[in-house]
Amino acid sequence: MLRNRFLEAATTKHLIVAISSVLVIVVGIFAVLLSFKVTELDKLAKFVDAVFKAMAILLGMIWTLNRYYVGRTDEIRLRVDSDVSTVRYSETEPQDSDLALLIFRLDIVNIGTVLIPAYQQSLEIDSVTPSDKGTVFSSLYRWPDSGMHPGGPIEPNSGWAAINDAIPIPAGTRAVRIYIEIELSHENTWTWHKTFGISETNANEK
Numbered sequence: 001m002l003r004n005r006f007l008e009a010a011t012t013k014h015l016i017v018a019i020s021s022v023l024v025i026v027v028g029i030f031a032v033l034l035s036f037k038v039t040e041l042d043k044l045a046k047f048v049d050a051v052f053k054a055m056a057i058l059l060g061m062i063w064t065l066n067r068y069y070v071g072r073t074d075e076i077r078l079r080v081d082s083d084v085s086t087v088r089y090s091e092t093e094p095q096d097s098d099l100a101l102l103i104f105r106l107d108i109v110n111i112g113t114v115l116i117p118a119y120q121q122s123l124e125i126d127s128v129t130p131s132d133k134g135t136v137f138s139s140l141y142r143w144p145d146s147g148m149h150p151g152g153p154i155e156p157n158s159g160w161a162a163i164n165d166a167i168p169i170p171a172g173t174r175a176v177r178i179y180i181e182i183e184l185s186h187e188n189t190w191t192w193h194k195t196f197g198i199s200e201t202n203a204n205e206k
Contacts (some may be wrong), residue, residue, distance in 0.1 A: 015152050022058045076184060080192045084178070088171060099162040100171045102140075102198070105164040106159035106180065110154040120148035120183040123163055133202055137177060148183060174199040 030050070087101040102125070110116050122144065126137040142147065143163070151161055169176070177192040 001019045018062055019059060022062065023055060049164075054093070075112060076114060076188075077110070077189070078116070078182070078190055078192075079109045079111045080180060080194075081107040081109060082178065082194060082196075084198065085199045086173075098171055099168045100173065101166055102169045102173075102176065104178065105162060105167045106178070107116075108154070108161045108163070108180070108182070110156055110159040113156050115156055116154040117160070117184070118153055119151045121151050121163075122148050122181050124179045124181075125167070126177045126179070127169070127173045128177050140169050140173075140176065148181075151182075168182055 018193075085103050087103065089100070095166045106123070108121075123142065124139065125141040127140050129136045129138070143165070153159075154161055163180075175195060175197050177193060177195045180190075180191065182190045184190060
């Protein structure tokens with residue numbers, strides 16, 4: 001694991017340093033061989049050819065590792081597409097004017113190139129309000145009520161899973177935070193959260 005992290009750092013964050021080090025090391029090794037007369041000067045053409053071949057091979061390996069770590073073709077990659085709106089009612093309508101309806105659809109999309117195996121997920125929605133002591137989060141909804149909900153495998157590139165529902169919320173709610181947690185394994189958990197302002201949503205329906 002430590003070796004993999006070292007390779008990743010060397011071929012991504014420190015790519016220029018890694019390439020420069022390889023050039024210096026390769027040239028230095030061959031220069032030492034020449035200085036100790038391990039090979040003769042009249043064989044300089046072969047020396048230069050060997051240097052370029054060695055550097056080309058090493059730089060090719062570094063570039064391959066860079067593309068692998070940057071692309072992460074074997075890593076699970078997710079995206080959440082969200083659609084959130086509210087429906088509010090006036091006092092003249094039969095519905096309870098103290099309540100509004102929060103409508104949401106959350107598409108969990110597999111944007112990677114590997115299959116996402118069966119997983120566990122949960123969803124939490126909180127109202128967000130300001131106070132003189134900072135931001136206050138109050139729970140509005142949790143799905144499921146406790147624990148996690150099982151989800152099936154999601155195919156790569158085009159596969160998705162959706163969470164769609166409509167819940168009653170206090171009519172005075174102006175902002176909500178949506179939080180999704182996906183447990184891919186006991187060691188691997190993926191989370192997504194976003195805060196939505198809903199005070200102006202469907203204003204024409206007031």
